[in-house]
Amino acid sequence: MMFDHPENHPVLKLTEDQCWQLLEGTQHGRLVGVVGGRPDIFPINIATHEGSVFFRTAPGTKLAEIAVNDQVLIEADGILSDQGWSVVVRGSARMLERSQEIAAAEELGLRPWVPGLKEHFVKVTPSEISGRHFQFEAYRDRALGEGSEAGG
């Protein structure tokens, strides 16, 4: 996927389509939940399907937190030497309980980071998706042009 930065600006706000394309090509991300004003973050494997994001987890902190507050973020990013991107999905998380939706989620090829015997699927229905692409090279050139000092 190409990202064209108008006027070589180092930051490009991604369209929703670009955000979904990046998420679809990514297997891992992070789940952020908040309970009592206190955030937590967990690494997860993710899959996308029909405009939602799915992950799989054994019973534990993640599921307990979602039961208290279903408003979560899912973040995924990718960093290379000359560019980076980050996509954030804000949405509501729900543990799948109906056999038909669990069977459909089984098809997504998701693996939990921590395998357990009783694994559950969680579906995050987005209320908002946003993302940015960063051009590091442009910054480096500009910084050099401004006479930045070498570290040391």
Next chain:
Amino acid sequence: MMFDHPENHPVLKLTEDQCWQLLEGTQHGRLVGVVGGRPDIFPINIATHEGSVFFRTAPGTKLAEIAVNDQVLIEADGILSDQGWSVVVRGSARMLERSQEIAAAEELGLRPWVPGLKEHFVKVTPSEISGRHFQFEAYRDRALGEGSEAGG
């Protein structure tokens, strides 16, 4: 760095020393802040120094959120095909204002993801650091042993 998983358990809780070693070897991570119960997550470049984590940012949402609520998380992780790790620092964030501490932070070689003319350094003083290392290979073997189905 080697991670020895007792009894081949897929998850290893890391010691604080192991967490710091992983953070010291990592240049990028994510900042999580919460304002009014609503979380936000931002990609950042990080550096560690004397038991604190530093990042650099132009004025904007990150600094505004820290001014409202200085309790943040910094997360970093690394994922390979057969293993992964995640380290989370919980702490309080403070924008550096004294010229001496800013000069010291300049030495850390930090680059912001979004370059700007008026960049600030933020120091996160940890109240808690935790991390886990995941052995995916062990899971794969076990899953195969249990007769998992190939996806299709």
